[in-house]
Structure formats: C-alpha cells, structure tokens
Amino acid sequence: MAGYDVVALGELLIDFTDSGDSPQGNPLMEANPGGAPCNVLAMLSKLGKKTAFIGKVGDDIFGRLLKDAIEEVGIDSRNLVFDKEVRTTLAFVKTYPGGDRDFSFYRNPGADMMLEESDVDEALLKDTKLFHYGTLSMTAAKAADATKSAIKKAMDAGAVISFDPNYRAPLWNTEDDAKDAIWWGIKNCDVLKISDNEIEFITGIADIDKGIEAIIHEAGEKAPKLVCASMGPDGSKAFYKGNVVFGGPHLRDDTIETTGAGDTFMACVLYHVLEYGIDGFDEEKLKKMLDFANTAASIVTTRKGALRVMPTMEEVKEEL
Numbered sequence: 001m002a003g004y005d006v007v008a009l010g011e012l013l014i015d016f017t018d019s020g021d022s023p024q025g026n027p028l029m030e031a032n033p034g035g036a037p038c039n040v041l042a043m044l045s046k047l048g049k050k051t052a053f054i055g056k057v058g059d060d061i062f063g064r065l066l067k068d069a070i071e072e073v074g075i076d077s078r079n080l081v082f083d084k085e086v087r088t089t090l091a092f093v094k095t096y097p098g099g100d101r102d103f104s105f106y107r108n109p110g111a112d113m114m115l116e117e118s119d120v121d122e123a124l125l126k127d128t129k130l131f132h133y134g135t136l137s138m139t140a141a142k143a144a145d146a147t148k149s150a151i152k153k154a155m156d157a158g159a160v161i162s163f164d165p166n167y168r169a170p171l172w173n174t175e176d177d178a179k180d181a182i183w184w185g186i187k188n189c190d191v192l193k194i195s196d197n198e199i200e201f202i203t204g205i206a207d208i209d210k211g212i213e214a215i216i217h218e219a220g221e222k223a224p225k226l227v228c229a230s231m232g233p234d235g236s237k238a239f240y241k242g243n244v245v246f247g248g249p250h251l252r253d254d255t256i257e258t259t260g261a262g263d264t265f266m267a268c269v270l271y272h273v274l275e276y277g278i279d280g281f282d283e284e285k286l287k288k289m290l291d292f293a294n295t296a297a298s299i300v301t302t303r304k305g306a307l308r309v310m311p312t313m314e315e316v317k318e319e320l
Contacts, residue, residue: 004076005044006051006129006270007052008038008054009055009120010035010133012034013034013110015305018093032306036134039263041053042307044267046073053079057081058087058088059084087110089113090107091104091106114143117145117146125150126153128159130273131162132163132270133147133185134166136168138184139177144181161188163188164263165181165182165185165198167182179202188222194227195231195232196229208229209244226278226281230262236249236290247291249298250294256302256304258301264293264297265297267296268292269289
C-alpha cells in the first residue's frame with residue numbers, strides 16, 4: 001500500500017498579484033504562494049489525501065516562505081530542495097476585468113529550473129499511488145531530465161501518471177519546444193487535463209471534440225486513458241473509453257480572478273481517479289467528477305491566490 005496518494009514535481013514560486021493602489025497611486029502587490037503542482041496538492045490535501053512535493057526554491061526569504069506555506073496546507077516538504085546560488089522564481093500577475101491574466105516571470109534562471117536527478121528522492125516515487133507533473137519543469141535541460149527520470153521511476157513502480165501542460169508562452173524559447181514537451185507529456189501519462197487554448201495550440205483545431213480526437217489519434221497506443229478538457233466559462237468535458245461527458249459551468253457573479261482554477265479542477269479529477277481507479281469510471285461517475293471539479297474551481301475564482309485558499313469538501317458539497 002503506497003504511503004502517499006499523490007506526489008507532484010515541478011515549480012513552486014511566488015505569484016505577486018494586484019492588491020489595490022497605495023495612497024500615492026502606486027500598484028500594491030501581494031506575495032501569494034503559487035505554482036501549479038503545489039496548488040494541485042493543496043486542494044488534494046484539503047480533500048483528505050496525503051501529498052508530497054518534489055522541487056527546488058532559492059535559499060532566500062521567498063523560498064522559506066514557500067516551505068512554510070506548503071507545510072501549512074499539509075503538503076510533505078521533505079523533497080523541497082534549497083538552492084544557495086539561484087533565487088526563488090517570481091511571477092507578477094496582472095488581472096484584467098473578467099478574471100483573465102497576464103504573467104511576467106522573473107526566472108533567468110529561477111531555482112525551480114535547477115532541479116537535478118540527484119535532487120529527487122526516489123523513495124517518494126516508489127511510494128505513491130499517483131504522480132503528477134506539468135511542462136514548466138521541462139523548460140530547462142537539467143530539470144527536464146530530472147522530470148523525465150522521475151516519471152519513468154514512478155511508472156515502473158506502478159503509479160498512475162497525470163499531466164497538465166500548464167502552458168506559459170513567456171517561459172519557452174520557441175513554440176516548437178513547448179509543443180514537443182506537451183506531446184511528450186501526453187504520450188507519458190494516464191490522465192491528461194488540457195485547456196481549450198492548449199488543445200488549439202498543439203493541434204490547430206478550435207473545436208474541442210475534434211481537437212481531442214486528433215490528440216488521441218496522434219498519441220496512438222500511448223494515448224491517456226482519461227482526458228479532461230477545461231473550457232473556462234463553458235464548462236468541461238471528459239473523454240474516456242470512447243465516451244464523451246459534458247460538465248456544465250458554475251458561473252459566479254463574485255469572481256475576482258481565475259488563478260488556480262485549473263489546478264483546483266485538476267486536483268478534483270485526481271481525487272476521483274483515486275476514489276474509483278483509472279479503470280473504474282462510467283458515465284455517471286464522470287459526470288459527478290466534472291460537476292465536483294467545476295464547482296470547486298468556481299469557488300477558487302472568488303478568492304485571491306490559490307494555494308492557501310482551496311475550498312474544503314464541505315464547501316464544495318454545499319455549493320453543489
């Protein structure tokens with residue numbers, strides 16, 4: 001029996017987000033703990049799952065803040081490595097009316113890019129039911145090698161593998177590099193969560209169903225068993241064993257930003273994978289999963305930040 005439900009590898013950083021203006025009219029920024037993999041783990045911890053994180057931060061005030069933050073929400077930090085030379089990655093997030101965002105990253109390099117194979121605790125990879133990753137850890141060569149090595153070891157140990165591209169254009173040298181990493185991830189996972197924008201980015205197809213069909217066809221025998229497409233205010237879809245299930249959106253009047261919504265959705269999908277097993281879904285269970293995930297994601301959009309403000313099981317059920 002695996003000791004952990006989910007282990008994730010990737011970026012842990014500070015999201016500086018809008019927090020009003022100073023008396024002089026200068027923008028105020030709030031330092032929110034962030035990074036997609038740990039946002040996913042934070043939500044899973046809220047849902048009662050045992051989680052651990054693999055990554056690297058700077059040996060600086062932000063790195064220590066991040067360690068405290070993930071421990072505070074119940075994520076095991078034993079494999080959070082401190083880099084004494086390179087600083088913690090910072091992201092400045094501009095939020096527009098309606099909740100859309102623009103990112104400016106201070107990461108040239110950032111500590112998360114410096115993760116090496118030797119930094120990774122193999123015991124975690126052999127002691128988890130599910131291993132989760134994205135593409136930001138593939139934007140630098142050493143970290144990409146560490147990521148791919150960890151995935152292979154987790155696979156060999158029998159873990160379910162999940163992948164969310166979490167594409168951030170400014171962090172890639174070229175679009176082709178990003179596409180290669182996304183396709184590699186698609187062909188090396190059991191569970192894929194992908195946004196409507198990412199589907200169009202890698203296939204050139206705007207239609208969700210046709211885009212996913214193209215992805216599954218291209219991946220062939222390596223296609224994920226479960227694919228979830230997130231479509232923002234248009235809801236989500238699950239593609240599983242030839243079936244397509246739609247989950248309606250949970251739109252709110254009190255949305256302030258969309259930071260963490262996709263990560264919350266991803267976490268809820270993984271929660272249901274852990275509950276039912278990757279081969280245990282039917283149409284009813286897929287619909288239940290999407291409704292739960294869409295609802296949880298909608299709650300996060302009413303809160304600033306993500307990692308520290310994930311909803312509880314009770315909040316999601318009440319909203320449902």
